[in-house]
Amino acid sequence: MSATTPGVDAPTWPAEFAERYRAAGYWRGETFGGVLRERAAAHPDRIALVDPDPVRRTWTYRELDERADRLAAGFLARGIAKGDRVVVQLPNVGELIEVVFALFRIGALPVYALPAHRETEIAHFCSFTEAVAYVVPDRHAGFDHRDLAAKVKAANPGLRHVFVVGDPGEHTALAEVPCEPAGLPAGPEPHEVAFLQLSGGTTGVSKLIPRTHDDYLYSLWGSNEICGVDADTRFLVVLPAAHNFPMSSPGWLGVLYAGGTVVLCPRPDPATAFPLIERERITMTGMVPPLALVWTDAGPSAEHDLSSLRLVLVGGAKYSEEAARRLEPALNCRLMQVFGMAEGLVNYTRLDDDHETIVTTQGRPISPDDEIRIVDDAGQDVPDGAFGHLLTRGPYTIRGYWRAPEHNARTFTEDGFYRTGDIVRRTATGHLVVEGRAKDQINRGGEKIAPEEVENVLLAHPAVHDVSVVAVADEYLGERSLAYVILRDGAEPLKPVAVKRFVRERGLAAYKVPDLVEFVDAFPRTGVGKVSKKGLRSTAATPAADTDR
Numbered sequence: 001m002s003a004t005t006p007g008v009d010a011p012t013w014p015a016e017f018a019e020r021y022r023a024a025g026y027w028r029g030e031t032f033g034g035v036l037r038e039r040a041a042a043h044p045d046r047i048a049l050v051d052p053d054p055v056r057r058t059w060t061y062r063e064l065d066e067r068a069d070r071l072a073a074g075f076l077a078r079g080i081a082k083g084d085r086v087v088v089q090l091p092n093v094g095e096l097i098e099v100v101f102a103l104f105r106i107g108a109l110p111v112y113a114l115p116a117h118r119e120t121e122i123a124h125f126c127s128f129t130e131a132v133a134y135v136v137p138d139r140h141a142g143f144d145h146r147d148l149a150a151k152v153k154a155a156n157p158g159l160r161h162v163f164v165v166g167d168p169g170e171h172t173a174l175a176e177v178p179c180e181p182a183g184l185p186a187g188p189e190p191h192e193v194a195f196l197q198l199s200g201g202t203t204g205v206s207k208l209i210p211r212t213h214d215d216y217l218y219s220l221w222g223s224n225e226i227c228g229v230d231a232d233t234r235f236l237v238v239l240p241a242a243h244n245f246p247m248s249s250p251g252w253l254g255v256l257y258a259g260g261t262v263v264l265c266p267r268p269d270p271a272t273a274f275p276l277i278e279r280e281r282i283t284m285t286g287m288v289p290p291l292a293l294v295w296t297d298a299g300p301s302a303e304h305d306l307s308s309l310r311l312v313l314v315g316g317a318k319y320s321e322e323a324a325r326r327l328e329p330a331l332n333c334r335l336m337q338v339f340g341m342a343e344g345l346v347n348y349t350r351l352d353d354d355h356e357t358i359v360t361t362q363g364r365p366i367s368p369d370d371e372i373r374i375v376d377d378a379g380q381d382v383p384d385g386a387f388g389h390l391l392t393r394g395p396y397t398i399r400g401y402w403r404a405p406e407h408n409a410r411t412f413t414e415d416g417f418y419r420t421g422d423i424v425r426r427t428a429t430g431h432l433v434v435e436g437r438a439k440d441q442i443n444r445g446g447e448k449i450a451p452e453e454v455e456n457v458l459l460a461h462p463a464v465h466d467v468s469v470v471a472v473a474d475e476y477l478g479e480r481s482l483a484y485v486i487l488r489d490g491a492e493p494l495k496p497v498a499v500k501r502f503v504r505e506r507g508l509a510a511y512k513v514p515d516l517v518e519f520v521d522a523f524p525r526t527g528v529g530k531v532s533k534k535g536l537r538s539t540a541a542t543p544a545a546d547t548d549r
Contacts, residue, residue, distance in 0.1 A: 084133075090241075440470070
């Protein structure tokens with residue numbers, strides 16, 4: 001496979017902007033592989049990574065660097081080269097970190113998939129990116145990823161390799177791949193694409209977000225400065241490590257950049273995480289609001305010593321003021337709110353912000369060169385304090401999705417501003433307050449659901465005439481999904497459980513299965529006859545009981 005073509009596969013920053021960002025010192029000319037090499041040389045024996053499950057394993061910076069080299073050499077020996085795409089679907093295990101740094105080192109592009117993704121999503125990622133390899137666990141959370149890999153590989157002739165952490169079955173064990181790293185080629189350039197992330201798009205399957213070494217590394221060290229990350233930081237990764245938030249805000253990549261220690265948490269519940277906080281003397285972690293609520297409830301009665309925990313970052317979805325006020329006294333640590341997107345812009349409340357600002361806003365941007373516009377429906381700027389559509393551009397916000405020219409034309413302005421789809425207002429201090437989404441996307445506890453994708457699956461049911469999926473407010477998750485279903489004339493009645501089972505059996509991730517199902521005779525319509533999502537969301541405020549789940 002050839003390398004991605006700047007401006008075609010992955011639109012890039014105009015030259016004048018790139019020059020500005022380099023001159024300002026945001027883009028330092030570093031690469032991920034080079035950063036790890038430098039940290040290993042500076043403090044080779046410091047612990048970089050801890051994987052506690054099922055048996056505690058540790059990697060020093062020197063060991064992580066050497067293992068990345070050997071794995072990179074093994075990938076090269078199997079024909080994986082610079083620019084090739086590799087879908088990586090691993091849970092919170094040390095091998096995930098090894099794999100992505102090995103790919104960084106040779107300039108191959110990790111395509112980050114989440115453990116919850118199933119055949120529909122993985123098949124698309126492999127096909128659309130023309131992936132040459134797919135990396136999976138043998139089993140995770142009761143699901144056999146080897147069977148999924150076999151199906152996807154059979155449908156994608158270009159997918160030459162399946163590497164498995166654990167028992168490989170019919171595939172190749174990842175443990176067999178490393179070899180002596182003699183003669184590794186020169187790695188990628190800082191301006192080149194480092195990896196492809198998944199968007200939380202509102203239409204169909206996820207778009208792919210191309211992040212370069214230059215821009216993403218800036219977001220890391222910029223986040224580190226704001227969050228106080230240094231070599232003494234011990235960061236617990238409780239969310240799926242391939243998510244943008246736990247990876248970069250400041251996340252495990254930010255902590256490795258600073259020379260700190262990353263501890264992987266196999267499950268996010270307090271029964272798993274709290275003992276790790278005590279044993280590993282965790283100082284910082286990040287989580288989505290639903291998990292923060294669980295930790296807040298469990299904190300006061302915790303039997304484990306949580307006194308090392310200094311900072312909890314909460315982001316990924318709207319965090320209610322009431323919940324935010326409860327966290328600090330419950331966990332006896334500082335709260336920092338985070339509002340950002342995998343496409344770039346990240347906002348943080350600051351450690352020196354007053355308490356009211358921390359609990360009532362979602363922060364302000366990392367960079368002085370993060371340009372923010374808040375506009376009305378006509379695209380005109382609104383005054384501070386008024387809600388509007390958030391547009392942004394800056395040194396770590398992409399200028400376009402990967403291989404998506406038509407979507408890019410709609411999602412980016414002619415002068416390069418990204419239309420985020422968020423409705424926000426800006427305070428006099430420059431902090432943003434998030435009202436919600438202008439798009440139809442459902443944010444289920446930080447997991448993004450594109451209604452159209454679920455609707456397309458349900459429309460394949462022989463008894464379904466039409467369907468519309470909308471968000472319904474939920475105190476715990478922020479939003480849940482509600483599927484309004486119109487049955488075909490003469491069709492046998494369905495129960496909600498049958499609708500949910502149909503979606504699940506079609507191979508979608510579990511979080512995309514509708515939480516609620518309501519059968520209706522018709523949908524509200526707009527003046528031009530389109531289904532009114534706004535009208536459905538209004539109705540969804542008091543949905544009928546979905547008792548058969």
